[in-house]
Amino acid sequence: MSDLGITPRSINYADWYNDLVLKAKLADYSPVRGCMVIRPHGYAIWELMQRALDDMFKATGHVNACFPLLIPKSFFSREAAHVEGFAKECAIVTHYRLMNDPNGEGVVVDPEAKLEEELIIRPTSETIIWNTYKDWIQSYRDLPILINQWANVMRWERRTRLFLRTAEFLWQEGHTAHATNEEAEQEALTILEIYRSFCEEWMCVPAIAGLKTENEKFAGAHHSYCIEAMVQDLRAIQAGTSHHLGQNFAKAFDVKFQNANGELEYVYATSWGVSTRLIGTLVMAHSDDKGLVLPPKLAPIQVVFVPMGRDEQTREKTFALSDKIAAELSEAGLRCKVDKREKESPGFKFNDWELQGACVRVEIGPRDLEAGTCVLAVRDTGEKQTVQIAHACTQIRTLLEETGQRLFKKALELRESNTQRIDDWDSFEKQFQGEGGCGFVLAHWDGTTETEQTIAEKTKATIRCIPLKPLEAGDNQPGRCVLTGKPSEQRVVFAKAY
Amino acid sequence: MSDLGITPRSINYADWYNDLVLKAKLADYSPVRGCMVIRPHGYAIWELMQRALDDMFKATGHVNACFPLLIPKSFFSREAAHVEGFAKECAIVTHYRLMNDPNGEGVVVDPEAKLEEELIIRPTSETIIWNTYKDWIQSYRDLPILINQWANVMRWERRTRLFLRTAEFLWQEGHTAHATNEEAEQEALTILEIYRSFCEEWMCVPAIAGLKTENEKFAGAHHSYCIEAMVQDLRAIQAGTSHHLGQNFAKAFDVKFQNANGELEYVYATSWGVSTRLIGTLVMAHSDDKGLVLPPKLAPIQVVFVPMGRDEQTREKTFALSDKIAAELSEAGLRCKVDKREKESPGFKFNDWELQGACVRVEIGPRDLEAGTCVLAVRDTGEKQTVQIAHACTQIRTLLEETGQRLFKKALELRESNTQRIDDWDSFEKQFQGEGGCGFVLAHWDGTTETEQTIAEKTKATIRCIPLKPLEAGDNQPGRCVLTGKPSEQRVVFAKAY
Numbered sequence: 001m002s003d004l005g006i007t008p009r010s011i012n013y014a015d016w017y018n019d020l021v022l023k024a025k026l027a028d029y030s031p032v033r034g035c036m037v038i039r040p041h042g043y044a045i046w047e048l049m050q051r052a053l054d055d056m057f058k059a060t061g062h063v064n065a066c067f068p069l070l071i072p073k074s075f076f077s078r079e080a081a082h083v084e085g086f087a088k089e090c091a092i093v094t095h096y097r098l099m100n101d102p103n104g105e106g107v108v109v110d111p112e113a114k115l116e117e118e119l120i121i122r123p124t125s126e127t128i129i130w131n132t133y134k135d136w137i138q139s140y141r142d143l144p145i146l147i148n149q150w151a152n153v154m155r156w157e158r159r160t161r162l163f164l165r166t167a168e169f170l171w172q173e174g175h176t177a178h179a180t181n182e183e184a185e186q187e188a189l190t191i192l193e194i195y196r197s198f199c200e201e202w203m204c205v206p207a208i209a210g211l212k213t214e215n216e217k218f219a220g221a222h223h224s225y226c227i228e229a230m231v232q233d234l235r236a237i238q239a240g241t242s243h244h245l246g247q248n249f250a251k252a253f254d255v256k257f258q259n260a261n262g263e264l265e266y267v268y269a270t271s272w273g274v275s276t277r278l279i280g281t282l283v284m285a286h287s288d289d290k291g292l293v294l295p296p297k298l299a300p301i302q303v304v305f306v307p308m309g310r311d312e313q314t315r316e317k318t319f320a321l322s323d324k325i326a327a328e329l330s331e332a333g334l335r336c337k338v339d340k341r342e343k344e345s346p347g348f349k350f351n352d353w354e355l356q357g358a359c360v361r362v363e364i365g366p367r368d369l370e371a372g373t374c375v376l377a378v379r380d381t382g383e384k385q386t387v388q389i390a391h392a393c394t395q396i397r398t399l400l401e402e403t404g405q406r407l408f409k410k411a412l413e414l415r416e417s418n419t420q421r422i423d424d425w426d427s428f429e430k431q432f433q434g435e436g437g438c439g440f441v442l443a444h445w446d447g448t449t450e451t452e453q454t455i456a457e458k459t460k461a462t463i464r465c466i467p468l469k470p471l472e473a474g475d476n477q478p479g480r481c482v483l484t485g486k487p488s489e490q491r492v493v494f495a496k497a498y
Numbered sequence: 499m500s501d502l503g504i505t506p507r508s509i510n511y512a513d514w515y516n517d518l519v520l521k522a523k524l525a526d527y528s529p530v531r532g533c534m535v536i537r538p539h540g541y542a543i544w545e546l547m548q549r550a551l552d553d554m555f556k557a558t559g560h561v562n563a564c565f566p567l568l569i570p571k572s573f574f575s576r577e578a579a580h581v582e583g584f585a586k587e588c589a590i591v592t593h594y595r596l597m598n599d600p601n602g603e604g605v606v607v608d609p610e611a612k613l614e615e616e617l618i619i620r621p622t623s624e625t626i627i628w629n630t631y632k633d634w635i636q637s638y639r640d641l642p643i644l645i646n647q648w649a650n651v652m653r654w655e656r657r658t659r660l661f662l663r664t665a666e667f668l669w670q671e672g673h674t675a676h677a678t679n680e681e682a683e684q685e686a687l688t689i690l691e692i693y694r695s696f697c698e699e700w701m702c703v704p705a706i707a708g709l710k711t712e713n714e715k716f717a718g719a720h721h722s723y724c725i726e727a728m729v730q731d732l733r734a735i736q737a738g739t740s741h742h743l744g745q746n747f748a749k750a751f752d753v754k755f756q757n758a759n760g761e762l763e764y765v766y767a768t769s770w771g772v773s774t775r776l777i778g779t780l781v782m783a784h785s786d787d788k789g790l791v792l793p794p795k796l797a798p799i800q801v802v803f804v805p806m807g808r809d810e811q812t813r814e815k816t817f818a819l820s821d822k823i824a825a826e827l828s829e830a831g832l833r834c835k836v837d838k839r840e841k842e843s844p845g846f847k848f849n850d851w852e853l854q855g856a857c858v859r860v861e862i863g864p865r866d867l868e869a870g871t872c873v874l875a876v877r878d879t880g881e882k883q884t885v886q887i888a889h890a891c892t893q894i895r896t897l898l899e900e901t902g903q904r905l906f907k908k909a910l911e912l913r914e915s916n917t918q919r920i921d922d923w924d925s926f927e928k929q930f931q932g933e934g935g936c937g938f939v940l941a942h943w944d945g946t947t948e949t950e951q952t953i954a955e956k957t958k959a960t961i962r963c964i965p966l967k968p969l970e971a972g973d974n975q976p977g978r979c980v981l982t983g984k985p986s987e988q989r990v991v992f993a994k995a996y
Contacts, residue, residue, distance in 0.1 A: 066668060091591045097588070106572060151650075154568075
């Protein structure tokens with residue numbers, strides 16, 4: 001345990017993660033089982049993610065809307081696979097009024113105020129949205145509908161972990177309607193590419209884009225795409241999914257349109273989402289035992305100034321100089337903070353901002369005033385350099401740029417050095433015998449759910465995805481299943497996953 | 499009923515409002531009682547409102563966070579006035595699992611999956627937030643906490659109306675914690691001023707900032723401030739509220755801090771909110787029988803281009819010219835749209851964009867190409883003018899500027915010409931005898947809840963607020979209560995309200 005109260009990764013990765021999320025004030029537990037409070041620091045990261053993704057969605061023609069939180073229970077039975085595979089563990093509203101307890105203090109549920117049909121807090125919104133689309137779609141002229149919503153959803157998870165798996169979480173869910181199968185397929189792939197580029201370019205986390213197996217696809221989908229990332233304990237995290245729903249929900253909710261030839265057809269659909277799970281992914285990908293390491297594009301504070309001085313007069317000068325540089329950087333769109341807390345020592349502030357993940361720290365002390373310099377410390381490497389004040393802004397921008405590139409490169413190296421191609425069962429089984437994550441194994445698989453499940457039972461490794469592009473030349477060549485020896489079309493990604 | 503299917507205001511104002519909200523695709527009904535679907539056009543207005551308000555909150559030091567949707571039932575009993583006055587009609591979660599119906603098709607609630615304590619979908623979040631603040635606040639150094647959240651809330655309203663009163667609605671709720679009573683009071687007033695300026699400068703709706711009476715204040719508050727607006731049927735709408743909660747919630751949830759002298763004190767609190775009700779207010783304030791009239795700052799489309807031409811070649815040219823001007827305006831930050839729909843006539847498009855509330859329409863036809871001109875039509879006045887293409891951008895910006903000023907002026911004139919000062923009971927009672935709204939009456943009141951309630955019973959007029967500043971000189975002078983003749987400190991605003 002460090003001074004900060006954060007368990008080192010080498011001791012216990014899960015504890016490190018929980019300690020860090022709490023100490024860095026990203027989130028807190030709540031009195032409601034499995035539900036978290038997202039604190040301002042965590043929410044600021046989410047707002048940056050939202051802004052970036054929302055811009056990307058809008059640039060590809062999507063608009064936002066808001067559908068009801070509550071869904072009539074009967075809607076879930078309409079799409080058979082959906083209810084079977086998905087929507088059982090959920091929060092159910094049965095009454096609509098409290099009353100004073102006739103036998104004592106406090107309030108009790110008014111038994112008279114029972115709903116005729118129970119309402120479910122949305123675990124996802126396909127059913128209520130397709131029930132609505134039925135009213136909005138008559139002709140091919142009403143298509144496509146390209147709607148997204150930013151919302152909270154609830155799934156009654158048994159085992160929860162801050163950000164990665166919580167009963168309530170925040171997400172965006174896109175729900176689109178199309179006249180043709182091809183257009184829906186293109187939509188699902190467009191969004192997958194947005195997710196991949198967001199993950200790599202904003203989060204600096206390499207992502208493998210692929211197809212889910214039949215067994216792992218979204219309940220109700222024709223097929224599902226996903227992006228999969230590796231984090232520091234060598235487990236996989238599914239960071240986003242994009243589903244081609246075919247005509248399944250259109251059939252369940254009887255949504256037809258008249259095509260250009262005047263014929264009635266069922267509408268084609270997609271749905272896709274990323275959630276506050278991305279924040280957990282981000283923390284797990286880059287942070288260290290000192291605290292958060294954040295990619296500059298998603299750091300709420302990119303540059304923190306710690307001006308120093310033993311006497312009032314010196315502090316006035318270092319404060320003023322910090323304000324001046326910070327103003328220039330803010331003007332250029334950077335997120336800066338000058339730490340003027342009077343009761344905290346510089347050492348405390350250094351640690352605090354390392355914990356909080358400010359990318360670059362600028363130290364300005366009395367000697368710097370004399371020399372016309374300042375000290376720049378880079379969060380992820382810990383490297384320090386002294387620069388002339390006149391060059392500070394330019395150098396800070398360079399350091400931020402380099403930080404983003406370095407984080408991505410480091411995460412990619414981690415993945416590459418922990419990705420193996422294994423062709424025999426003994427080696428495969430041995431690879432996954434360790435505790436915790438065991439990296440990615442690219443292996444051949446015979447394409448059956450039975451084999452997939454057998455492998456999962458024996459090793460706890462699941463098929464994360466069937467990559468759309470080979471990670472290395474040859475990955476997409478045929479071979480023999482690692483378990484059964486039957487023919488396989490290409491290698492797929494096995495890993496233990498969050 | 500017009501061609502558009504919108505009841506004119508003169509026939510039935512309530513029907514006009516509902517027709518307009520549906521036809522302009524701001525919102526739609528949903529299968530869940532009292533809950534609406536906010537459609538993309540309505541949500542786009544909400545996004546513009548959110549962005550403006552969020553910027554104002556952040557500029558005054560506030561940060562966003564996210565607290566759980568569900569609140570343990572027992573929390574509501576902790577603050578006595580809160581539960582008495584407020585939190586009875588609400589959605590109650592009692593179970594957490596569905597199961598296949600053993601007797602037939604579909605799903606039923608699993609009786610085994612009953613919660614030990616019921617959970618309430620938040621009708622407002624004071625209780626769960628103050629339960630959390632208890633863990634976050636120990637010392638005066640932890641204060642102030644200036645947190646806002648953008649969230650959905652639910653109140654089981656009996657009579658609902660799209661945007662104005664719905665079971666589920668979107669809002670922001672600020673919850674702040676302070677070391678002193680004075681600081682909390684200042685916070686409540688700072689937010690009230692943000693709400694007033696947003697209402698007047700962004701929505702172009704004049705707002706009266708005032709204090710709520712004891713009878714009308716928020717259940718659990720020490721005192722409540724509000725802004726009140728008048729809409730076209732001469733009713734009042736409460737558009738935003740800012741509450742000074744005193745130490746009530748701190749006492750209910752035992753939140754104390756150590757002050758600078760080392761003494762333990764209860765924390766002072768405020769809470770404040772505006773909701774999607776603002777969209778209803780906006781529609782009711784400015785729109786007309788042809789459709790939406792939106793203030794330029796909140797119009798999703800400020801400038802719409804309708805390029806025309808009977809032949810392909812002409813259309814190519816008018817389209818290209820429209821794109822060019824639109825690009826220039828977009829570059830300058832305006833929200834533009836070029837309507838290139840091929841199957842719709844110009845007349846249809848004119849009506850459609852009047853319905854949707856585009857502030858300025860730019861018509862470009864073959865004759866304009868020859869003359870180097872375009873026609874600009876202003877939505878709210880219906881006035882048209884022909885301008886040289888070279889001057890189009892400048893003139894469009896002027897027209898938008900003037901539109902905002904004119905909408906505010908018109909709304910202010912409506913309010914002023916429907917605000918009376920009445921000092922005798924007969925005239926007062928007569929004033930409120932009409933159906934629908936009857937304007938504002940500034941009258942003296944003896945300050946008792948009894949008189950307030952008697953007046954409400956006799957006239958359906960309620961005290962909207964006690965204005966903080968006199969609307970006219972003399973309004974803040976003492977007088978005699980219009981009902982009882984007892985002494986009154988100043989005139990208060992009476993009106994029938996939504």
